[in-house]
Amino acid sequence: MDFLNGLGESVSSLWEKIIDYLPECPIRFIHTIPEVEKYLGMVNWFIPIDSMISLTIGWLSAIGIYYGYQIILRWVKAIE
Numbered sequence: 498m499d500f501l502n503g504l505g506e507s508v509s510s511l512w513e514k515i516i517d518y519l520p521e522c523p524i525r526f527i528h529t530i531p532e533v534e535k536y537l538g539m540v541n542w543f544i545p546i547d548s549m550i551s552l553t554i555g556w557l558s559a560i561g562i563y564y565g566y567q568i569i570l571r572w573v574k575a576i577e
Contacts, residue, residue: 541547
C-alpha cells in the first residue's frame with residue numbers, strides 16, 4: 498500500500514509541476530484596467546460580454562483538445 502501512496506504522490510507532484518508551466522488566463526488583463534472594468538460592467542447589463550468571453554474560451558479549449566487528440570491518434574495510426 499505504501500507503493501501506491503508513493504506513486505499517487507509522485508503523479509500528483511508531477512501534475513502540479515505541469516500545471517505551473519501553463520499560462521494564466523489571457524482574459525485576466527481586462528479586469529485589471531479600471532476604465533475597461535467600469536464600462537464593461539455597464540455594457541454587461543445589455544450584452545453579457547463577460548459570459549460570452551468565458552463560454553468562447555471554454556468552447557475553443559474543447560475544440561482544440563478534440564483536434565489535438567485527432568492529430569495524435571492519426572500520428573500513431575490509431576484512426577484514419
